[in-house]
Amino acid sequence: xxxxxxxxxxxxxxxxxxxxxxxxxxxxxxxxxxxxxxxxxxxxxxxxxxxxxxxxxxxxxxxxxxxxxxxxxxxxxxxxxxxxxxxxxxxxxxxxxxxxxxxxxxxxxxxxxxxxxxxxxxxxxxxxxxxxxxxxxxxxxxxxxxxxxxxxxxxxxxxxxxxxxxxxxxxxxxxxxxxxxxxxxxxxxxxxxxxxxxxxxxxxxxxxxxxxxxxxxxxxxxxxxxxxxxxxxxxxxxxxxxxxxxxxxxxxxxxxxxxxxxxxxxxxxxxxxxxxxxxxxxxxxxxxxxxxxxxxxxxxxxxxxxxxxxxxxxxxxxxxxxxxxxxxxxxxxxxxxxxxxxxxxxxxxxxxxxxxxxxxxxxxxxxxxxxxxxxxxxxxxxxxxxxxxxxxxxxxxxxxxxxxxxxxxxxxxxxxxxxxxxxxxxxxxx
Numbered sequence: 001x002x003x004x005x006x007x008x009x010x011x012x013x014x015x016x017x018x019x020x021x022x023x024x025x026x027x028x029x030x031x032x033x034x035x036x037x038x039x040x041x042x043x044x045x046x047x048x049x050x051x052x053x054x055x056x057x058x059x060x061x062x063x064x065x066x067x068x069x070x071x072x073x074x075x076x077x078x079x080x081x082x083x084x085x086x087x088x089x090x091x092x093x094x095x096x097x098x099x100x101x102x103x104x105x106x107x108x109x110x111x112x113x114x115x116x117x118x119x120x121x122x123x124x125x126x127x128x129x130x131x132x133x134x135x136x137x138x139x140x141x142x143x144x145x146x147x148x149x150x151x152x153x154x155x156x157x158x159x160x161x162x163x164x165x166x167x168x169x170x171x172x173x174x175x176x177x178x179x180x181x182x183x184x185x186x187x188x189x190x191x192x193x194x195x196x197x198x199x200x201x202x203x204x205x206x207x208x209x210x211x212x213x214x215x216x217x218x219x220x221x222x223x224x225x226x227x228x229x230x231x232x233x234x235x236x237x238x239x240x241x242x243x244x245x246x247x248x249x250x251x252x253x254x255x256x257x258x259x260x261x262x263x264x265x266x267x268x269x270x271x272x273x274x275x276x277x278x279x280x281x282x283x284x285x286x287x288x289x290x291x292x293x294x295x296x297x298x299x300x301x302x303x304x305x306x307x308x309x310x311x312x313x314x315x316x317x318x319x320x321x322x323x324x325x326x327x328x329x330x331x332x333x334x335x336x337x338x339x340x341x342x343x344x345x346x347x348x349x350x351x352x353x354x355x356x357x358x359x360x361x362x363x364x365x366x367x368x369x370x371x372x373x374x375x376x377x378x379x380x381x382x383x384x385x386x387x388x389x390x391x392x393x394x395x396x397x398x399x400x401x402x403x404x405x406x407x408x409x410x411x412x413x414x415x416x417x418x419x420x421x422x423x424x425x426x427x428x429x430x
Contacts, residue, residue: 001125001183002104003046007034007113008054008087008096022056024113025063026226028239031073033226034060034113038067038080041109044121047080050103051113052096054087060113061086092197094204101189110182110200116235117181117223120249124217128183131157131215135188135208138181139216140223141324141333143291148177149201153216162209164201172274172321175328176216179223220296220335220376222247243294252379256290256430257369257396258334259387260301263406263422264323267388272310274319282423284330289426295383296335296376299323300368302391304343309350313341336375338368364394369401384416386425404429 007024024034038049049067053060067082085100107128109121119138128136137159139151150173152161163169193203208214222244226232238244261267266278290297305311320337327333340361361367369385372378385396388406393413396403404425405415419425
């Protein structure tokens with residue numbers, strides 16, 4: 001699959017670091033961020049690259065050449081084939097695509113040159129091919145969804161709405177942000193757009209929302225733009241910690257599995273009303289620690305209220321949207337949510353017959369944990385489950401991970417540790 005990397009922007013928000021070089025040449029641990037990108041692609045077999053350049057683009061062209069040059073950092077060949085399109089007059093961030101469309105005969109990867117990422121691209125491509133859409137967006141949760149472009153999708157990951165920063169958004173929403181990594185069909189470039197500058201999001205992608213032709217690929221892998229000095233510093237710190245490379249799903253992941261009621265939100269018995277959902281004090285700060293540590297934050301929660309007919313799937317989804325919104329407002333995020341809607345006991349008025357089963361996902365069984373392992377390549381031996389009940393501990397034991405019981409008392413369910421809260425756990429054991 002051919003790769004197009006957009007490297008024509010001026011990077012004005014990062015001008016203190018890029019006054020004399022283009023933004024993609026800013027260094028992370030002594031190596032230009034664009035070189036990090038090319039290495040990630042090359043190692044996974046993506047070696048046919050077109051780079052669109054503009055402002056100070058000759059610096060990029062001189063550094064990489066046609067891809068056969070020797071890197072001054074590694075003293076090894078870049079090992080790829082590179083062509084360039086030099087944008088003499090700014091045409092918007094997608095204008096150059098229309099100039100090179102004759103070179104794009106099949107679906108291609110479209111990336112930004114000023115982002116740090118490490119992604120299992122082959123897994124991303126496999127998802128795209130299985131959904132047969134014109135576009136697949138790489139989406140992920142982040143620490144500032146309130147000022148990011150949000151993607152709203154249906155249960156099949158078909159994009160229903162694309163909400164830009166300035167668009168009105170729902171009161172509660174899933175923390176699903178467009179990461180600026182795309183797979184695009186060249187059919188999209190058959191559109192006739194009458195504008196001197198063509199904007200990728202506004203002119204090409206956003207109009208596909210609701211058509212069934214654009215899908216989102218949710219992943220916790222590392223993608224972060226370096227648009228501000230603060231974000232640049234964050235990327236540098238993450239790279240030094242090994243988080244950037246470690247979060248590629250080809251590598252084994254560590255996770256903290258989190259019970260919901262009594263662990264994240266205040267326990268009110270069976271939570272049926274969204275107005276009763278309230279975060280426990282200190283939870284957002286604790287989850288921020290999990291986020292910054294390189295562990296995945298994964299919710300695994302029994303929700304028998306669905307089988308009992310007391311909460312619909314739609315209502316439960318809205319409750320989880322509230323959880324993600326409140327956490328996002330505090331700069332924290334959940335990487336994935338798994339819930340068990342089943343309940344084996346019968347006799348409830350309004351119960352959902354097909355959900356009244358003895359399933360494999362209801363804790364203390366470990367089905368939800370095993371599904372997360374399948375989805376995210378999780379190393380259970382080096383992962384934790386944190387919850388406030390015996391079923392949480394037993395689910396962790398059944399899965400083979402370490403266990404933390406939240407309790408003020410001395411219950412012994414053979415948990416690894418006992419803690420007073422999620423914050424107590426991250427402060428002392430993470």
